[in-house]
Amino acid sequence: EDTVVSIRDLHVEFPTVIGRVRALNGVSYDVPRGKVLGIVGESGCGKSVTARAIMQIIEKPGKITGGEILFRPGRVERTAGKRARGTGTEAPANGNGDAKLVDQHDIREDIPELARSGIIDLTTLDPHGPQMRAIRGQEIAMIFQEPMTSLNPVYTVGDQIREAILLHQTKDKDEADRRAVDMLRRVGMPNPPRVAKSYPHQLSGGMRQRAMIAMALSCIPTLLIADEPTTALDVTTEAQILELMRELQAEFGMSIMFITHSMGVVAQLCDEVVVMYLGRVVERASVDDLFYNPKHPYTISLLRSIPRIGVSRHQPLEVIKGSVPDPYSTVTGCPFHPRCPSVMPGLCDTVMPLETAVEGTGHTARCHLYPGSTPADVSSAATAE
Numbered sequence: 001e002d003t004v005v006s007i008r009d010l011h012v013e014f015p016t017v018i019g020r021v022r023a024l025n026g027v028s029y030d031v032p033r034g035k036v037l038g039i040v041g042e043s044g045c046g047k048s049v050t051a052r053a054i055m056q057i058i059e060k061p062g063k064i065t066g067g068e069i070l071f072r073p074g075r076v077e078r079t080a081g082k083r084a085r086g087t088g089t090e091a092p093a094n095g096n097g098d099a100k101l102v103d104q105h106d107i108r109e110d111i112p113e114l115a116r117s118g119i120i121d122l123t124t125l126d127p128h129g130p131q132m133r134a135i136r137g138q139e140i141a142m143i144f145q146e147p148m149t150s151l152n153p154v155y156t157v158g159d160q161i162r163e164a165i166l167l168h169q170t171k172d173k174d175e176a177d178r179r180a181v182d183m184l185r186r187v188g189m190p191n192p193p194r195v196a197k198s199y200p201h202q203l204s205g206g207m208r209q210r211a212m213i214a215m216a217l218s219c220i221p222t223l224l225i226a227d228e229p230t231t232a233l234d235v236t237t238e239a240q241i242l243e244l245m246r247e248l249q250a251e252f253g254m255s256i257m258f259i260t261h262s263m264g265v266v267a268q269l270c271d272e273v274v275v276m277y278l279g280r281v282v283e284r285a286s287v288d289d290l291f292y293n294p295k296h297p298y299t300i301s302l303l304r305s306i307p308r309i310g311v312s313r314h315q316p317l318e319v320i321k322g323s324v325p326d327p328y329s330t331v332t333g334c335p336f337h338p339r340c341p342s343v344m345p346g347l348c349d350t351v352m353p354l355e356t357a358v359e360g361t362g363h364t365a366r367c368h369l370y371p372g373s374t375p376a377d378v379s380s381a382a383t384a385e
C-alpha cells in the first residue's frame, strides 16, 4: 500500500530527575496516502509525542532514541474539475475548470536524498536546519488544540492566510486574497471579509481555532497532522470542521493524521485507525474492522466507553476500570494487564505480547488472546508442561 509516512520501531525518551520516561516504546505504523488515519488512546499514551516526532518538534529534554520516520512526499493528484462533493461551497476557489489547484515548490530541490530515492528518514535531518523547515509547513503541517501556537499576534488573520496561499498555491495577490476569504468562509467564519481584517486577539477562542485551521489547510500540505483541534469547539462547529477536512482532503489528495480521544470523531472522519496504549500501538485496523470487529481488550473498553447522548463527548474515558500506570513505573508483561478484563495470570503479567495479524485486511493486535502474539519460546514451553 502507498504510504506517506512509515514509522518504524520509534523510541522517544524524556530524561527526568527521577529517571527516564519512555514516551514511545517501539511504535510502528503507516500513514496511508490520500486517506485519514485516526490515532486514538487516553492522554499520555504517546499520540501527540509521535506527531511531534514526525514534525521534529519534541519538547525538550525529550529525544528520539531509536527508530525511523520514513517520509515519501506527494499528494494524490486532483484537479479542480474533479472536485469532491461540495457542501454549500459554491464555485472552486480558482474558478477555472480543471487547472492545477496547486503550484508548489518541489521539496526535492532542497533535499538531494529525496531527489535520489524519493524517500527520506526525517530522524536524520537537523530539527532546526533548513531542510526540516522546508518540510514543516509545505509538506507536513500540524494544527493544535491551542490556536495561538501557530497564529502570529502582530498580523491580521487575512494576511497570515494570504501569506500561506502565496507561498504554497498561487503567486497572484488578488487571487490569494479571494482564496483567503473563501477559506475563512469554508471553516464556518461569520463575516469572512471582516475576520480577514482582524487580529487574532480580536477573535473569540473558537474563531481563532478556525482561523488556525484555515491557515494550515491553505498550505495544502502533503500530510496534515491534527492534534485534537476540535476538542475545545462546540458540536456544530466540530462537525463543520470535520466535514471541511474531509472535503479538502478529497479535493487536494492530502493525507491526514487525526489525533483524538473521541471514538465519535474517528467514526465520522477516519478511514483507518491506530490505537495506542502507554507508548505502544495495541491495535491497527480499518475503521469498519475497529468498530465491528475490535480485537484488543483495550479497544473494546474504549468502544464501550463511547458517551451516550446527553453526556459530554469530551469527558475523559473513565469508564475503563483502573487508571493508566504511572509512566515512571515499569510494568512487566502486557502494559494493559492491570486493567484488562481478560487478563491471563502467569502469561499477561510476565510476557510482552507481540503485534500479530488478526482477521481483517491489515488488521493487527498486540494481545496474548491471539496466538501469534505470544513469542514462540513461551508458547512451546507452555505446551510442553
Ligand code: SF4
Pocket: 296, 297, 298, 334, 335, 336, 337, 338, 340, 341, 342, 343, 344, 348, 353, 366, 367, 368, 369
Ligand atoms: Fe489483556 Fe492479556 Fe491481551 Fe494484555 S495480553 S490485553 S492483559 S488479554
Ligand code: MG
Pocket: 043, 044, 047, 048, 227
Ligand atoms: Mg495530546
